Structure formats: C-alpha cells, structure tokens
Amino acid sequence: LQNNILMQTGHVQVRAESYEIENMSLLWSDLLENIDDLTLNIQQMEEVESATPVLWASGILSTVHDSSGLRVLGVDVDASYHDPVRQGMTAGEYLTTEDRDGVLISKRLADSMGIAVGQKVSLVVGNPEGKPDEGIFTIRGLYATGIASYDDNTLLMPISKAQAFTRTDGRASSIIVMLHDMDDADHMAEILLRPGLQALSWVGMNSVLLEAIQT
Numbered sequence: 001l002q003n004n005i006l007m008q009t010g011h012v013q014v015r016a017e018s019y020e021i022e023n024m025s026l027l028w029s030d031l032l033e034n035i036d037d038l039t040l041n042i043q044q045m046e047e048v049e050s051a052t053p054v055l056w057a058s059g060i061l062s063t064v065h066d067s068s069g070l071r072v073l074g075v076d077v078d079a080s081y082h083d084p085v086r087q088g089m090t091a092g093e094y095l096t097t098e099d100r101d102g103v104l105i106s107k108r109l110a111d112s113m114g115i116a117v118g119q120k121v122s123l124v125v126g127n128p129e130g131k132p133d134e135g136i137f138t139i140r141g142l143y144a145t146g147i148a149s150y151d152d153n154t155l156l157m158p159i160s161k162a163q164a165f166t167r168t169d170g171r172a173s174s175i176i177v178m179l180h181d182m183d184d185a186d187h188m189a190e191i192l193l194r195p196g197l198q199a200l201s202w203v204g205m206n207s208v209l210l211e212a213i214q215t
Contacts, residue, residue, distance in 0.1 A: 052079035055163060
C-alpha cells in the first residue's frame, strides 16, 4: 500500500472532472490547464509536503526486434515525488529539464527487450485526435524501484517534452499531492474540490488494495 502511494497515487490527486485514469485520455477537455498556478497554490497549503503535475499516455516502445505496450509518464524531473526513480538509477543518467530526446525505462524492461543505455528506440503514442504519433528517443538511463508493477511498464520523460510529443499544449493529467500526514487526505480532497475538478484521496484510489488487505 505504501509503495502504491509513493509510486502511483500520492495522498491526493487533482484531475479534470471528466478525466478517467483507465483511458489516459489526451483530449484537452479531459486535462488540467494552468498547471503551474494550480500546482503552486496547492504547494503553499500548510498540510502539503509536495505537489507535482504529471502527464500520462499509453504508448508502444519498439526496437528492431521487439515491442512492448507501456505507460508514458511525463514528469517534473526536479520533483521530490520521483525520488524513488532518481535514487534507483542503475545505469546511465537521470533526466534533465532540457533533455529533448532522452527517456528512462526500468532495468527489468530493458533486459527483457535487449535494450542498452544510449540506444535509439521508437515510441508511438496516440495524440488528442486519436491518431498515432511516432518519435525516436534515446535511452538515457535505467532504473530499478523494486516494484515490479511500476518497473515493468513505465517510461519517463520530462513533462515539457511529453506535452510537446502528445500535442497537449502545456496541460497535465493530474497533480499528485503528498501530505505531511496521510490521515488528512480526505479532508484535503474536500478542500481541493472545485467546479470542473475532481479531487481523490489515497483511500479511494487504493480501494481494491485496501479491501484485499482487510480480507
């Protein structure tokens, strides 16, 4: 449960009211606008430890010999929320804000596909119009968080590059919020709820896992 909070859900997430995480929609109407201001406003609340925007997309990573469906994650490379990836680097280098063609994948995925640091790979995502866009990227580094469900299917790139690649014009899928006290999550979700927005606590986002634990 703690791993899922640290790597996937955070304590609270703010999304556009119409966004459904199962679809990982890139439609502008399903994404957050003005994310810098929104993130800063959340970050300034005394209950908040950190707040960071992310952009999610479905993608297909390919080499000459293999391909794999995965989740493309556009991240603020300086955000502390992604420290488990930064601290889990096993080869190559972590991303920088200015990196325009570098991506990170896990060592598990690299080993299964025969990919090495520095190798060029093809990445295809669906743009907001539903059509595939392809780009050639360089494997900048490999990471290992020890959480198989994350490592097996997550590719990271700087959020500015992800926004450009997916043609989402500076928008984000969600703002992930970490609190000083996780017991404040339901209360903070109520505070962050706004017209046109949804705010979800870790309790609701991890309901299936919590039911399994209780059972």
